Amino acid sequence: MASSFEPRIVVFACNWCSYAGMDLAGTSRMSYPANLRVVRLMCSGRLEPEHILYAFKAGADGVLVTGCHPGDCHYIAGNYKTRKRIRLLEQLLAQFGLEKERLRLEWISASEGELFTKVAKEFVEQIRALGPSPLKQKELFAPVIGVKAASGGGE
Amino acid sequence: MVEEPKVGVYVCHCGVNIAGVVNVKAVVEYASTLPNVVVAKDYPFMCSDPGQNLIIEDIKTKGLNRIVVASCSPRMHEPTFRKALERAGLNPYLLEMANIREHCSWVHEKQPQEATEKAKELVEAAVAKARMLKPIETVKMPVVKRALVIGGGIAGIRAALDIANSGFEVYLVEKRPSIGGNMARLDKTFPTLDCSQCILTPLMVEVAQHPNIKLLTYSEVQSIDGSVGNFTVKILKKPRYVNEDLCTGCGICEQKCPYTVPSEFNLGLGKRKVIYFEFPQAVPLKPVIDRDNCVYFKRGTCRACERFCPAKAIDFNQQPKEITINVGAIVLATGYGLYDVKTKMPEYRYGLSKNVITGLELERLTSATGPTKGAILRPSDNREPKNVAIILCVGSRDEKHLDYCCRVGCVAGIKHAYYIVSHIPDAKVTICYTDIRAFGKGYEDFYGRIRSLDNVQFIRGRPMEIFEDANGSLYFDVFDQNTNRLIRLNPDLVVLETGIVPDPSFEELAKVLKCSRGPDGFALELHPKLRPTETSVDGVFIAGVVQGPKDIPDTVAQAGAAASSAIALLARGEVESVPNVASVNQDLCSGCGVCEVVCPYTAIVLEARNGGRVAKVEATKCKGCGACAAACPSGAMTQLGFEDKQLIPQIEVLARGR
Numbered sequence: 001m002a003s004s005f006e007p008r009i010v011v012f013a014c015n016w017c018s019y020a021g022m023d024l025a026g027t028s029r030m031s032y033p034a035n036l037r038v039v040r041l042m043c044s045g046r047l048e049p050e051h052i053l054y055a056f057k058a059g060a061d062g063v064l065v066t067g068c069h070p071g072d073c074h075y076i077a078g079n080y081k082t083r084k085r086i087r088l089l090e091q092l093l094a095q096f097g098l099e100k101e102r103l104r105l106e107w108i109s110a111s112e113g114e115l116f117t118k119v120a121k122e123f124v125e126q127i128r129a130l131g132p133s134p135l136k137q138k139e140l141f142a143p144v145i146g147v148k149a150a151s152g153g154g155e
Numbered sequence: 156m157v158e159e160p161k162v163g164v165y166v167c168h169c170g171v172n173i174a175g176v177v178n179v180k181a182v183v184e185y186a187s188t189l190p191n192v193v194v195a196k197d198y199p200f201m202c203s204d205p206g207q208n209l210i211i212e213d214i215k216t217k218g219l220n221r222i223v224v225a226s227c228s229p230r231m232h233e234p235t236f237r238k239a240l241e242r243a244g245l246n247p248y249l250l251e252m253a254n255i256r257e258h259c260s261w262v263h264e265k266q267p268q269e270a271t272e273k274a275k276e277l278v279e280a281a282v283a284k285a286r287m288l289k290p291i292e293t294v295k296m297p298v299v300k301r302a303l304v305i306g307g308g309i310a311g312i313r314a315a316l317d318i319a320n321s322g323f324e325v326y327l328v329e330k331r332p333s334i335g336g337n338m339a340r341l342d343k344t345f346p347t348l349d350c351s352q353c354i355l356t357p358l359m360v361e362v363a364q365h366p367n368i369k370l371l372t373y374s375e376v377q378s379i380d381g382s383v384g385n386f387t388v389k390i391l392k393k394p395r396y397v398n399e400d401l402c403t404g405c406g407i408c409e410q411k412c413p414y415t416v417p418s419e420f421n422l423g424l425g426k427r428k429v430i431y432f433e434f435p436q437a438v439p440l441k442p443v444i445d446r447d448n449c450v451y452f453k454r455g456t457c458r459a460c461e462r463f464c465p466a467k468a469i470d471f472n473q474q475p476k477e478i479t480i481n482v483g484a485i486v487l488a489t490g491y492g493l494y495d496v497k498t499k500m501p502e503y504r505y506g507l508s509k510n511v512i513t514g515l516e517l518e519r520l521t522s523a524t525g526p527t528k529g530a531i532l533r534p535s536d537n538r539e540p541k542n543v544a545i546i547l548c549v550g551s552r553d554e555k556h557l558d559y560c561c562r563v564g565c566v567a568g569i570k571h572a573y574y575i576v577s578h579i580p581d582a583k584v585t586i587c588y589t590d591i592r593a594f595g596k597g598y599e600d601f602y603g604r605i606r607s608l609d610n611v612q613f614i615r616g617r618p619m620e621i622f623e624d625a626n627g628s629l630y631f632d633v634f635d636q637n638t639n640r641l642i643r644l645n646p647d648l649v650v651l652e653t654g655i656v657p658d659p660s661f662e663e664l665a666k667v668l669k670c671s672r673g674p675d676g677f678a679l680e681l682h683p684k685l686r687p688t689e690t691s692v693d694g695v696f697i698a699g700v701v702q703g704p705k706d707i708p709d710t711v712a713q714a715g716a717a718a719s720s721a722i723a724l725l726a727r728g729e730v731e732s733v734p735n736v737a738s739v740n741q742d743l744c745s746g747c748g749v750c751e752v753v754c755p756y757t758a759i760v761l762e763a764r765n766g767g768r769v770a771k772v773e774a775t776k777c778k779g780c781g782a783c784a785a786a787c788p789s790g791a792m793t794q795l796g797f798e799d800k801q802l803i804p805q806i807e808v809l810a811r812g813r
Contacts, residue, residue: 010810015230016691017671023228026257034269037276037809038258039802040229042735045753046781046797054803058810074669074691075780076755085785110691111673117262 007127009062010055011038012047016074017109018066024113032120035127036064044068045078049089052103053096056135062102062127064119069107079107097134101126160191160286163219164278165210167201167226169256174199176260178271182225185275189282193217201226207239214243221285225253225278231682246290248734248796253281276813283804291795295729296775298384299483302721303328305376305664308336309707310699310714311488312358317718318486319367323725326480327362328390329372330660333437334359336490340420342521342529344707345570346601352436352524359438371478373443375660379667382778383694384483384730394473396444397430401468404440406432408460408469416448418526421519424534425526430460435524444469484694484721485668487678488714489661491700494550494557494654502620503549503651509535510629511621511649514545514567521574531578533648535627540582540648543575544631546618547588550654557654559675562704564652565592569602571650572611585612585644587633595706614642621649655704668692677703688717693730696720735779735796737772743791744769750783750792759783 013019019040025032041047044067052063065086067079083105090100104123108116164186168174179197186195194213198206201224213219222245224236229252237247255274263270300323304315307329315327327334338344339359341351362368377389397408408430418427420434430444450457451471461469493513497506505511510533512520523529533540545568550556565588572584591613593602605611618633630645657676665672670690671679678697681689688696698717699710724730737750737759746768751759758776761768770783770792781794793799 008810008812010806019228020230020671020691023230023254023257026228026259026261029261029264031262031264034259034263034266034273037273037280038254039280039806039809040254041781041797041802042794043780043782046785046794048785048799051802051806055806055810058807059812060810071666072669072671075778075782076669078755078780078782081753081782081785109674110671110679 005128005132007035007061007124008059009036009064009123009127010060011036011064011066012044012051013038013040013066013108014044014068014074014078015040015042017068017072017107018044018116020110021108021112021116024111025117026113028113030113030117032117033124035124036120043073043075043078044082045073045075047082047085049085052089056096056098056102056133059133059136061130061133062104062123064123065103065105066108066116067105069109072109099130101130102133158220160221161193161217161219162189162191162221162223162282162285163210163213163217164189164192164195164223164225164282165201165206166195166197166255166278167206167224168197168199169226170199173226173256173260176264176267176270177255177274178267181271182255182274182278186223186278186282189279191221191286192282193219202232202235207235210236210239211243214240214245220245220249221288222250223253223278223281223285224250225255225274225281227256228254228258248291249285249288251281251285251288253277272813276809279813280805280808283808284801287798287801287804288796291734293734294732294775296384296732298725298728298730299481300725300728301325301480301482302484302486302725303386303388303480303482304486304488306336306488306490306658306699306701307331307334307362307370307372308488308490308699309338309355309358310490310701310710311336311486312362313711313714314486314488314698314718314721315362315368316358316365317715318721318725319365321722321726322367323722324367324369326369326371326390326482328374328376329370330375331433332373332395332441332443333433333439334362334370334372335434335436335438337515338707339434339436340422340515340522341518342525342574343570345566346595346597348570348573356436356438359436363438370439372439374478376664376667377477379485383692383724386482386485386694388480388482388485390478390480392476392478394475395441396446396469396471396473397442398468398470398473399439399441401466402441403466403468404432404442405465406442407463407465409442411459411463413457413459414448414450416445421526422513422516424516424519484696484724486696486698486717486721487661487664487670487690487701488698488717489658489664489701491655491704492658494656496550496651496653499556500550503546503649504621504623504629505651508621508623508627508629508649509533510540510647511651514564514571514650514652517571517574517650521578531575539579540575540646541579542646543582543584543648543650544644544646545571545584545586545650545652547586547652548617548654549651552589557656557675559704560592561652561655562592563655563706566595566598566601566706568650568652569593569605571652572605572608576608576610583610583612585614585646587614587616587618589615589617595708655700657701661701668695670695673703675703677701688713688720694724732775733777733779735781735794736774736777737779737781737783738793738795739770739772740791740793741769741771743789745789745791746770747788749786749788753782753786755780755782
């Protein structure tokens with residue numbers, strides 16, 4: 001069963017560096033596993049820790065947060081805010097029954113299509129090794145969060 | 156209150172780019188089952204006129220009020236489709252794109268099934284977000300009809316002149332005492348062998364005399380704030396210790412100054428005085444006192460220049476001056492520096508053996524205004540070299556150093572062979588090359604002409620290491636790949652055609668401006684073919700080698716293109732505010748002020764309301780990062796187009812899957 005496990009990974013990307021870097025990977029016809037799904041934000045500084053928790057709650061096995069390299073943020077310092085928030089959230093993941101390795105932060109610039117490809121491959125393998133998210137079986141935080149959620153979305 | 160969403164989904168084939176991998180029909184079929192989707196269609200090229208018309212017609216006839224386009228990256232065609240919505244009378248921000256090309260078909264070419272499943276999910280997530288989109292109103296802001304050009308080399312000169320000739324005011328800032336840049340150092344330009352100064356100095360003079368150009372030499376950009384249409388730039392004008400208004404440029408001060416130091420313009424090969432003109436044709440023709448080396452500043456005596464100046468222009472008390480300007484557009488033209496072969500490639504003995512020089516140094520040795528008055532003499536003993544080796548690709552196309560081509564070294568090296576044999580007819584030149592890349596107009600002809608000379612020899616190979624024997628003679632071995640032989644050369648002068656790197660000042664400038672750089676440190680253009688003169692920062696354009704190595708014709712062409720991009724912006728006269736600004740629900744706001752603290756643009760202020768205080772967004776200052784929305788503990792602050800109730804459904808679809 002574990003062998004047929006295909007990890008489901010949600011990626012958050014800022015518009016200026018990381019999303020552009022992922023576009024470059026495509027334009028350059030690089031390839032990486034089809035397990036990742038990207039949410040575009042203008043800046044990684046927009047990302048709320050809750051967004052990550054929503055992703056885990058909905059079934060993500062891993063979450064990859066990407067942003068501009070330190071010093072390169074299009075909005076001056078959004079990525080520093082992201083870094084702090086992610087480091088804090090990492091501390092809390094265990095309380096939700098999640099390994100902190102399921103959350104990864106990477107700086108990807110607009111010219112680093114190759115780096116994104118490498119990170120994507122690595123992260124998919126890392127999550128594959130960890131196995132399916134323990135939250136998939138449990139409805140742990142349904143009562144905890146979900147206050148802000150507007151309806152379920154697409155179904 | 157809010158009308159029921161009626162979503163139209165449009166899936167693009169992009170020829171075979173998407174449809175060759177993704178089963179587009181299956182995606183359309185799936186999309187048509189999604190909530191609120193009224194119509195789902197596919198088309199070979201959605202960005203084409205008929206493709207856009209398909210969307211416009213459906214909006215008009217089917218009353219669609221949300222549009223999802225599944226095609227390429229939104230970074231490519233979001234503006235195109237937003238305009239289509241606008242033409243159909245719909246608010247342009249009721250559009251959501253699903254990137255099924257760059258993020259799907261192109262990276263999963265060998266997995267059509269997985270790619271199709273992923274495309275379905277990306278479309279579903281886009282629909283989930285689109286259902287929650289709201290119209291966004293932007294405001295038009297006036298553009299300051301003035302430009303700033305940073306860097307006074309040939310790129311900056313050309314850009315400044317083009318903008319000025321179109322009737323707009325231009326500030327041209329140059330850090331050196333004179334404009335002219337590296338081109339002013341060249342003796343001749345390939346392949347026509349035009350005298351470099353003869354074609355450059357008329358442009359320099361035109362800059363100085365142009366009524367629309369304000370020239371700020373010996374000046375550096377300190378800070379840049381604001382955004383497209385209205386940048387505030389602080390410039391530091393360093394003291395020349397010469398009153399530019401009084402100075403007539405007679406040069407008596409330079410003659411009378413008793414002290415000399417190595418000349419930067421001549422790359423250390425000759426001397427200059429401590430009060431000096433950068434070069435004889437300097438623009439402006441005003442000298443500068445090198446404070447660090449001036450005996451008056453060090454010991455309080457001398458003042459020879461002051462004593463002899465007939466115009467009383469010397470001013471030892473001059474202070475640095477900070478100038479603040481407002482401009483609507485910025486052109487970056489900071490040019491290049493040479494790869495540091497001295498520390499990075501000691502095997503070539505540059506800096507260790509006097510007779511190993513760079514191509515740029517040979518230009519100074521050949522120039523009539525150079526340290527030898529145009530006689531090619533080797534540095535160690537000022538004798539004419541008779542046996543010269545020219546090594547191409549020094550640091551370039553080398554994975555240990557710079558992996559890119561410098562684009563000028565080959566033909567510059569060929570030109571340098573011409574310098575040697577035309578100045579010293581009995582000299583012999585050997586060019587060690589990797590490949591000869593004579594790609595420009597007229598370059599191949601020029602190469603053929605020099606290659607046919609009896610005293611110029613071409614060897615295909617890279618020398619391993621240069622040695623100097625006890626008598627100071629140079630020798631090295633090179634494996635000739637054409638003849639499969641190891642050849643020993645005993646040159647009495649070695650010329651290195653060194654790699655090109657961005658000018659060191661660009662790194663800091665890019666940080667200040669937040670414009671993206673590529674892995675080599677050069678400015679990253681927004682798109683190599685579609686937007687080659689634009690950067691990731693709106694209103695900031697790039698010209699010349701700052702974007703990547705270029706010869707002079709390409710530099711001048713790009714400078715003209717960058718100027719025309721800047722002119723288009725200034726002429727348009729207004730820019731639209733960012734759509735994705737922060738927005739606050741004051742009823743929910745507790746007035747904690749966290750948003751104000753995290754805002755990098757002071758776009759949030761706290762105002763009094765009902766005896767307390769609440770946040771207020773100044774939309775024209777907001778750049779739309781969304782940091783405040785992420786920080787707000789009350790859910791009062793949000794970012795238009797990236798609201799929680801739009802993002803969370805999107806996240807849930809992508810995390811849950813089908």
